[in-house]
Amino acid sequence: MPYIPHTKRDTEEMLKAIGINQIEDLFEAVPSDLLEMNEFNLPAGFSEQETRQHVSGIAAKNWTAExxxxxxxxxxxYIPEHVTNLGTRSEFFTAYTPYQPEISQGILQAIFEYQTMIVRLTGLDATNASMYDGSSATGETCLMAANITDRKKILVARSVHPQYREVMRTYCNGKGLIMEEVPFDMSSGQVDAAALGSSLTEEIAGIFVQSPNFFGVVENMKELSDMAHEKGAVSVQIITEALSLGILTPPGKNNVDIAVGEGQSFGIPVSGGGPSFGFLACVEKYIRKLPGRIVGETVDEDGKKAYVLTLQAREQHIRREKASSNICTNQTLFAIRALIYLATLxxxxxxxxxxxxxxxxxxxxxxxxxxxxxxxxxxxxxxxxxxxxxxxxxxxxxxxxxxxxxxxxxxxxxxxxxxxxxxxxxxxxxxxxxxxxxxxxxxxxxxxxx
Amino acid sequence: MQTIFEKSVLGRSQYQLPVAIAAEIELGEGMTRSMLDLPEVSELDIVRHYTALSQRSFGVDTGFYPLGSCTMKYNPRINEAMAGLKEFAQFHPWQDDADSQGTLELIYRTQEYLTEVTGFPGLTLEPAAGAHGELTAVMMMKAYHLDRNDTQRRKMLIPDSAHGTNPATAAMCGFDTVEVPSDAQGGVDLEKLKAVLDEKTVGMMLTIPNTLGLFDRNILEISKLLHEKGALLYMDGANLNAILGAVKPAKMGVDVMHINLHKTFSTPHGGGGPGGGFVGCVSSLVPYLPAQRIVKDGDSFRLDFSAPKSIGRVRAFYSNFGVIVRAYTYMLRLGKEGTKRIGRYAVLNANYIKARLKDFYNIPFQQHCMHEVVFNDEKQTQYHITTMDIAKRLIDFGYHPPTIYFPLIVHGSLMVEPTETESKETLDEFIDAMMKIAEEAKVTPELLQRAPHSAAVKRVDSVKAARNPVVVCNTCCT
Structure with missing residues (x-):
C-alpha cells in the first residue's frame, strides 16, 4: 500500500501490544452505523508511473503560450535555477511552523531575512512572515484598518484588481464593515482624487489604492495618503506587481501606512494563481495590529544570537477570539523562495x-x-x-x-x-x-x- | 550565523539581465526611488548560505515529526513533480476557460474525490489554508441564517478544547463566542451544551475527533440538539486524518466542514505554508459557497459565477492551485484501498505509542485515542520535570518535539501524532527514547532541564524578543 509501511506481522504485533483483535476495535466510540466498512466508489490506486501518465494527460489539456x-x-x-533549487530543499518544504526554535533556526533566520527584504523594499518598518496571497492579505487589511481606527467604512479605488475587490467585500461583509468604491479618471487612469476627497469623511477607516493599479498606471500615493491622514484614516497601498518596488518610490516615502500585496513576481511560477505569497508591511505604530506570524531576534541561554516567533499575544493560539486574525498557516516556503530571489538580484x-x-x-x-x-x-x-x-x-x-x-x-x-x-x-x-x-x-x- | 545582509559586499553581485532593447522611461521626477538597500552576494554565496539555513531546520525528511494536530506525514515526491509540470506551472490564471481545461478538470476531479470521502455534495477548493476554510465556512453559516431572515443568531458555541482559530474565526465574522466545557471523558458536556444552546445560536464549531485525540461518542446527539434549535454544526477538519476512509463527516450531521490539504492529503507544510483549505457542505448551504464554481458541460469544463446568494470570493484566481495538484496526485495513488486505510493506520500507530508508554507518562483520558495521543507531565512533576523539558530533550534524540501545552484543558499536555506513514520500527525507536527520557527524569533531571544539548542554540529567550521586538536586520548594504 503506498505510503503505509505496515507489514501484516507489524499490524498483528501492534494490535497485540494494544490488546485488541482488529483495528476497528479502536473505533468503538464511533456509532456503529457510521463506521464505513464498504469500499469507496473510487478507482483502484495507481502506481506512480500510471499517476504520472494520468496527471500529465490532464495537464496537457491546458493551452500553453510560448x-x-x-x-x-x-x-x-524569469526564475534563476538556483532559486527553484534551493527553494525546494526538503528541510524547508517538509518542515512546519518553527514553534520549536532550537531546531528551527534556519527557517526562523530565513523569515527574519525575508522580513528585512520586505521592509527595505516598502520603506516601512515592520512586516509579518507572509500571508496566503495578495487578495486575502488585502481582505485582512480591511479588518486591520477598522481595528486601528475603530471605524467601519472602507474606501477602495475601482482601479484596484477586480478580484481583490471581491475578496475585500467578502471580508468586509463577514465583519460587518461597509465598503465603498471610488471611480477612476477615464483619461489619466488614476483614481479620481476629487471623488475620493468627497467620500473621505471621518467615518472612513482606510483608503485602499493599488499602485501600479490594475491598468498598470502609477498613482499619486503621497497626495492620496495625505488626504487620508487629514481625516484620520489609514492609507493602504495595494501592490500586485511586486517588481515595481524595485524602481518606484517606496510606499513608506509616500506616507503610506500599510503596504499589502502579492509577491509572486519574486521567483515564483504563475501556477494558476498559487501557491505564492502575500506580503503585508506597516509603519512601526501598527506592528501589534498585524495579523500572522512575526520572527524576532533574541538570544539563547548562553547569550548567543537566536531567532524566535514573537509578539504572539496578537495571535489566535494565545488570544483566541481577541486575536488580530485567525491566520495560522501562511506561505513561508514561498516567502523563502522570494528571499533567495531578492538576494540573487x-x-x-x-x-x-x-x-x-x-x-x-x-x-x-x-x-x-x-x-x-x-x-x-x-x-x-x-x-x-x-x-x-x-x-x-x-x-x-x-x-x-x-x-x-x-x-x-x-x-x-x-x-x-x-x-x-x-x-x-x-x-x-x-x-x-x-x-x-x-x-x-x-x-x-x-x-x-x- | 551571519545574515545575508552581513555577507553583502558592495560590487559583488554577478546577476546578469538580458540585453535591453529599449531604454526610454516615462517615470518622472519624484516617482522613482534613489536607493535600494538589498545585498550583493555571489551565486555561490547564496547557495551556501541557504543550504546552511536549510540544514539548521527540521522537516519530515530529517526525522520523525510527531507534532500533534499537524499531521506531519510523508510528502511524496511525485506530488512535487506533478505540480511542477510545465502546463500547470506556466498556466496563467487569466487564460480563458477554453485554454484552461486541464486546470478546471483537475480541480473538478479533486472535488469528486472529496465528495466521495466526505459525503458532501457541495464543495469549494478556494480557501488557501485551514483557517481560511474555517472563515469561509463560518461566513456561509452567517449567510445561511441571514438569508432566512434569522438575524438574531449571534452566538457561536466552541468547546474549551478547540483550536484558537475557531474563536478567532467567529470573531472575524462578528459573532460572540460561548465556550462549552468538556466532560470528564473529554467530550462535549451535553448538559452544559443544552444550557447555552438556544434560538440565538449560530452553530457550533467542533473539531472531530477533538484536540484530545478523542472521538466524541455523543456526536449524533450533539448534531441533533443543534439542528433542533435551528443551529448548524461546523466540523473543524484539522484532524480528519483520523477518520479518513473510516467515517464520512456528512453522516454525523455535520453541515459544513473544512479540510487541510496539507495535513490529510500529504501536501508539504513548507515551514509554515502553503496550505489548502477545502470546504464541503450539505445541499442547504450550497447557495452560499464561494461564487466561482466549476461546471462540467459534456466533456468540457467552465467557470460559473451565477450564485447570487454566495458569500463572494475569498481568494483570487484558482487559489493555491499547485497544492490542489499535489493533493490530487496523492488521491490517485491512494485509490479506494489506500483511502480506506489512512484513518485506520493513523489510529493504530497512535494507540500503539499510547499502549507502550502508558506506564511511563500520565494519560489523562483512557478511551482509545484516534490519530493522536495526549500525555502530560504529571508523573514527572515530582522530579521537577515539565513537558517543556521532555520536549526539548527529544531534540537530542533526533526527534521533532510533539505539540506541547495544547490542548489548553490538559495541564502540561504533550500531544503525539505519528501519522500512518511511519513504520513500527520508527515508532519503537521513539518509544525507547521516551522511556529513556522518563528514566532520565528520575536519575539525571538536570539533563532534561538544560536540554537541548545538541541543537544549534540553547533555549531561547522569548520574553526578551517580545519586550523589545527586533524584527529586521539593521546591517546596511549600501
Missing part, C-alpha cells in the same frame, strides 16, 4: 524593473504607431491598456502561441474594446514583432478582401 502578454496580478518573470532588481518599464513603453509605442491607441495618459510600470482590440486579434495571436493580453470588458463595461497588455523581461523583440505582424494582418484584412 509568449504571454498576460499580467493583471500574476506575472511571467540584489540592487539589480532596480535594473530589472527599469527594463520591464522600458520594454513595455517601447512596445506600447510600437502598437500606438500602428493604431492601437493607449487609453490612459499617466505613466505606467510594465502593463498598459490599449483600445481598438477585437477578439479576432487574440485568436490570431493564439494561433501563433501568443497570449495577447486581458480583455477588460468583463470587469469594466466602459472599457469594452480595451486590452491590458503586460511586457516583462520574458517578452523578446521577436515576440513583439510577431504580435505587430498579426495586428497589421487583421487591420489590413478588409483592404485585402476589398
Amino acid at each position: 509568449a504571454s502578454f498576460l499580467g493583471g496580478g500574476f506575472y511571467h518573470h 540584489g540592487k539589480k532588481l532596480r535594473d530589472l524593473a527599469l527594463l520591464n518599464h522600458s520594454h513595455s513603453l517601447a512596445f506600447q509605442k510600437m502598437l500606438s504607431e500602428k493604431g492601437l491607441r493607449r487609453v490612459f495618459s499617466k505613466p505606467f510600470f510594465n502593463e498598459f491598456v490599449v483600445d481598438g482590440c477585437d477578439t479576432l486579434l487574440l485568436q490570431k495571436l493564439k494561433e501563433q502561441r501568443i497570449a495577447g493580453g486581458l480583455p477588460l470588458k468583463r470587469f469594466y463595461p466602459e472599457l469594452k474594446n480595451s486590452l491590458l497588455v503586460c511586457v516583462t523581461e520574458m517578452i523578446t523583440k521577436d515576440d513583439m514583432e510577431k504580435y505587430l505582424r498579426e495586428f497589421l494582418f487583421i487591420k489590413e484584412a478588409p483592404l485585402r478582401s476589398a
